[in-house]
Amino acid sequence: MSSDRENIQKTSEKLRDLIRIHDFLYYVEDNPKISDAEYDGIMNQLRKIESDFPWSITEDSPTQRVGGKRSERFASFTHLIPLLSLSNVFNNQELVNWHNRIEKLAGITPITYYCELKYDGVAVSLTYENGIFVKGATRGDGVQGEDITTNLRTIKSIPLKLVGDSFPESFDVRGEVIFPKDKFEILNKDRVARGEDPYANPRNTAAGSLRQMDPSVVASRPLDIFVYGIGAFQGQIPSTQEKILEWLTDVGFKVNPNNKLAKDLDQVENYFDEWVDRHQELNYDCDGIVVKVNDIDLRDAIGSLGREPRWATAYKFPSKTAVTRLVGIGVNVGRTGVLTPYAKLEPVNLTGVTIKSATLHNQDYITDNDIRVGDLVSITRAGDVIPRVVEPLVDARTGNETGFNMPNECPSCNYPIVREDNESAHRCLNLNCPSRGNHLLRHFVSRGAMDIDGVGENLISQFIKEGLVENIADIYDLTNEKLLSLDRMQEKSATNLLESIARSKDRPFEAVIYSLGIRHVGLETARLLANNFSNVDVLLAATRETLLEVPGVGEVVGKAILDWFEDENNLEILNRLRGSGLTFNKTESSPTEPSMQGTRFAITGSLQSMNRAQLESMIRELGGTIANNISGSVDYLILGSSPGSKLTKAEELSIKVLTEAEFMDMLSKP
Ligand code: IVH
Numbered sequence: 001m002s003s004d005r006e007n008i009q010k011t012s013e014k015l016r017d018l019i020r021i022h023d024f025l026y027y028v029e030d031n032p033k034i035s036d037a038e039y040d041g042i043m044n045q046l047r048k049i050e051s052d053f054p055w056s057i058t059e060d061s062p063t064q065r066v067g068g069k070r071s072e073r074f075a076s077f078t079h080l081i082p083l084l085s086l087s088n089v090f091n092n093q094e095l096v097n098w099h100n101r102i103e104k105l106a107g108i109t110p111i112t113y114y115c116e117l118k119y120d121g122v123a124v125s126l127t128y129e130n131g132i133f134v135k136g137a138t139r140g141d142g143v144q145g146e147d148i149t150t151n152l153r154t155i156k157s158i159p160l161k162l163v164g165d166s167f168p169e170s171f172d173v174r175g176e177v178i179f180p181k182d183k184f185e186i187l188n189k190d191r192v193a194r195g196e197d198p199y200a201n202p203r204n205t206a207a208g209s210l211r212q213m214d215p216s217v218v219a220s221r222p223l224d225i226f227v228y229g230i231g232a233f234q235g236q237i238p239s240t241q242e243k244i245l246e247w248l249t250d251v252g253f254k255v256n257p258n259n260k261l262a263k264d265l266d267q268v269e270n271y272f273d274e275w276v277d278r279h280q281e282l283n284y285d286c287d288g289i290v291v292k293v294n295d296i297d298l299r300d301a302i303g304s305l306g307r308e309p310r311w312a313t314a315y316k317f318p319s320k321t322a323v324t325r326l327v328g329i330g331v332n333v334g335r336t337g338v339l340t341p342y343a344k345l346e347p348v349n350l351t352g353v354t355i356k357s358a359t360l361h362n363q364d365y366i367t368d369n370d371i372r373v374g375d376l377v378s379i380t381r382a383g384d385v386i387p388r389v390v391e392p393l394v395d396a397r398t399g400n401e402t403g404f405n406m407p408n409e410c411p412s413c414n415y416p417i418v419r420e421d422n423e424s425a426h427r428c429l430n431l432n433c434p435s436r437g438n439h440l441l442r443h444f445v446s447r448g449a450m451d452i453d454g455v456g457e458n459l460i461s462q463f464i465k466e467g468l469v470e471n472i473a474d475i476y477d478l479t480n481e482k483l484l485s486l487d488r489m490q491e492k493s494a495t496n497l498l499e500s501i502a503r504s505k506d507r508p509f510e511a512v513i514y515s516l517g518i519r520h521v522g523l524e525t526a527r528l529l530a531n532n533f534s535n536v537d538v539l540l541a542a543t544r545e546t547l548l549e550v551p552g553v554g555e556v557v558g559k560a561i562l563d564w565f566e567d568e569n570n571l572e573i574l575n576r577l578r579g580s581g582l583t584f585n586k587t588e589s590s591p592t593e594p595s596m597q598g599t600r601f602a603i604t605g606s607l608q609s610m611n612r613a614q615l616e617s618m619i620r621e622l623g624g625t626i627a628n629n630i631s632g633s634v635d636y637l638i639l640g641s642s643p644g645s646k647l648t649k650a651e652e653l654s655i656k657v658l659t660e661a662e663f664m665d666m667l668s669k670p
Helices: 003-028 036-052 092-106 149-153 181-193 202-210 215-219 241-250 265-281 296-302 363-368 434-445 457-465 472-477 480-484 491-506 509-515 523-532 536-540 544-548 555-566 568-579 612-621 646-652 660-668
Strands: 076-078 087-089 113-119 122-129 132-138 144-146 170-178 224-234 260-262 286-293 312-316 321-333 338-350 353-359 376-380 388-392 426-428 600-604 636-639 656-659
Touching: 003 036, 076 132, 087 092, 092 265, 092 286, 092 296, 092 312, 113 241, 113 265, 122 202, 122 224, 132 149, 149 202, 149 215, 170 202, 181 202, 181 523, 181 612, 202 215, 224 241, 260 265, 265 286, 286 296, 321 353, 321 388, 321 434, 338 376, 353 388, 434 457, 434 472, 472 568, 480 491, 509 523, 544 555, 555 568, 600 612, 600 646, 636 646, 636 660, 646 656, 656 660
Parallel strands: 087 312, 600 636, 636 656
Antiparallel strands: 076 144, 113 260, 113 286, 122 132, 122 170, 132 144, 170 224, 286 312, 321 338, 321 376, 338 353, 338 426, 376 388
């Protein structure tokens, strides 16, 4: 080989190793050591070499995560060692019975157990040969799964190449793919902002993402993984579960940090007690703990019963469902005119929260589940952000229950309701519908959009009621006088409001596009549009073809944009906004370093001013990082109400604790 070729190979492999290290620190350890810009710099160097010398590209290169083509269907995959199921226990007595049986079978006491969380995600098996990820598959029926290698390669916490050389020649790693809760909330918020139905829960969304035929779509989903065991292998593996997981961590896999060795059953009970209280704090759903015999040889001696090993069991957390009466069904009209039915419930306590209403998604959901007014229904919050009616208790019916049909007229403006072909949603098409106006205004002033502080739900309703604001452009015509005409409006608040409104004029072009509330145009699409069309006139002149050239814009989004810009009312509003001085062209973002560069934050308790996802993305935007656990590397702990154990830990480590207000103060300091 010529020395030039060798040099290129050496340099690119060095860059790959460097990227692997930083991917590991960021995606597995949640402890990045370099800035995004530095990371991008290294990645770009590697991309440049690989594009100049395509022969130097390797299968396991970090540039090749989204490599595979769109496929029509997944190939079948046979698991050499089946993926087993777990037996369940639901209370302490059942756990004790399980343990007694094991001690008898093993003839040893006490047995050392290994405790893990039971992640509520999608089981997968990952095959490595000579340290390279070669195949990934779903569980399927335990023996026959589907080959989803190209999709799994896009998950950044799955190593494409392992660290070091201490691994068997070939082996399968088993784990659970999850959709982090904060990212799920953002995804759903974005969907709702685009006028789409929110997804039901993180687990279904993870499963749905992995079944996508186009790997680039999967790559856009922030999936993550926890590995918890080994399937088939050729060669040597460690002798206990604890050591196996330590070894998997060492070679680059993401293993959950909350696993714990239990020397006896008491310690298993303590682990359960801790997590039954704390699992809601985690950024992923868990529905119980898994108790495993630690010693691998002992497991073999204890054996399996059918599809379930006797040496492990899942101790489930108490279910988060409640039963109550459905007293009525109401209908909300959203910003894009979509009608969403919701259940009016007899108040009921569910995991400490009083629930009075729950979503019913759409007419199909009600029809398919045969939900009737007057029914006793079970409701849940398991993994769901919003409570949901699961099913009616059919046996408890008296015959007085009544079915439900969407109204033919909008409950807000009496305009006829339509349901378009192949859509689950019913829609009010009246652009001036007051309900739509109310939602659109709320969207317009929200964070991410025009970010107008101090304009909340109540004030918007007041604006509409008093005729001060009918549409989004009217906000910029508000004056001190008009504001002071409102009930209980103080001089000081009016001044503050006008200042926030004036400040919003500096919001970037992408935020303005997002704030218009165009169907299907969420933050990400707005950003793409702003990057591809330098100003609003170019965007106004866009055609179907030019829109389709924008990556991420397809027929549906393209049509929604064209429809929006064709509407006379919208054009008038746009012109008025332009006249008010909003930013309608792409300005280069300021080159100054973000103000929180390098600062590390942890968050605990429930927040008042915004949700956790919003706070986290704000910190990240300013260059800070988020820690899921308290350790010496954390600079500040932000404190919500009912804080968890992070507070005690932070106090132990003398980490500075900030209230939400103190954090906001910190932001406003230069
Ligand atoms: S061990 C024989 N460990 O639960 C051992 N499974 O009902 C079987 N799961 O499909 C798996 N967290 O996907 C194990 N810490 C954990 C787990 C876990 C979640 C899932 C797994 C499996 C299902 C078994």
